[in-house]
């Protein structure tokens with residue numbers, strides 16, 4: 641009795657799979673053999689085939705109402721997309737400028753003038769850094785860190 645129920649379950653599963661066109665020839669033969677002997681499964685398969693054909697041939701329904709998302713969600717999504725694009729553009733420009741500075745010809749007069757102004761900025765930065773490092777600091781006055789001046 642239990643084996644018969646298992647065979648019936650398998651036959652019904654096979655019937656469903658065959659309707660999707662995915663049943664092998666061997667499984668299809670097993671299914672046909674079973675439904676010849678089992679009136680209950682034959683009735684099930686007939687019903688299943690009938691319902692499936694009606695569903696597949698029925699015209700598509702059109703919804704009576706149009707579903708649309710609130711505009712705020714689209715606006716937030718659009719803002720995120722624009723922000724991401726802007727960040728990508730800024731990154732590309734920054735990387736391009738960095739490579740341009742690194743690979744520019746050192747012999748051009750404009751490059752030499754640029755290096756001169758950068759050298760001045762660098763010197764100013766070094767002087768400022770030195771002033772900060774040599775300024776009296778509570779830790780250094782106590783002798784905790786020693787002399788850190790450049």
Ligand SMILES: [Zn+2]
Pocket residue numbers: 647648649651674678680681682
């Ligand atoms: Zn059966």
